[in-house]
Amino acid sequence: MDADPAALARAVVLRQLTNSPKSRLQLARKLAERNIPEDVAGAVLDRFEEVRLIDDAEFAQMWVRSRSQTRKLAKGALRRELAEKGIDEETAAGALEQVSDEDEEALARELVVRKLRNARGLEDRAERDKSVRRLVAMLARKGYQPSQAFRIVGEAVAAALEEADSDA
Incomplete structure (x- = not known):
């Protein structure tokens, strides 16, 4: 006996x-x-x-709030994720308005500073360049513009070097 679809x-x-x-698209995919x-x-989704x-x-608003805070994603990455979930551009743009450019920059800075706390050997040019590349790549994966x-990253590394000099 088949259940009522x-x-x-x-x-x-x-x-x-x-x-x-x-999102509606995610649910439609599950039903498919x-x-x-x-x-x-x-009919059921309607x-x-x-x-x-x-x-x-509402889903887009919640998604942007959550992912920008927990994953520190930039608007570009959030826009891609919303598109993958079937959120149209206009709805996505409305949800992304809750993240200001200043907020986005502060989130990126927070990420970089946290990663730099454990960085060693920044005085050495090769080590510093390697750290910069890794940090820039991390931000790029999170949707930040190069x-x-x-x-x-440059500002944070310079601040870390200044701090190291003042501690010495």
Whole structure:
């Protein structure tokens, strides 16, 4: 006996939303994995949107807040992640407005300073260059622009060297 596809779809969506908030596209993909017919999936997802259990704008806001704070991601990386989750450009842009350029820069600086605390041998040019490359690469993976990453890392390394000189 086959279960009612709509009942199965509702159960799948509810279970997914219990674990964590999801975008409509993520839920549609889950339903497709479970071989729920597209028309049934669409109707169930429409109903969940009507009762505001699915809200891509709210999801995008939450995603940006969470990922910018916990992972220190730049707007570029956040925009890519939202697109992968099916969030349209306009909704993503609205959610990204909550991260100012100053906030983004402060998050990058915080990351770099934390990594530099354990850095050794910055006085040696080769070691310093290696640290700079690693730190810039880390920021690039988090979506920061190369020019911004080099500037922030350069300023932080200079400050670390000054601090080391004043301690000596």
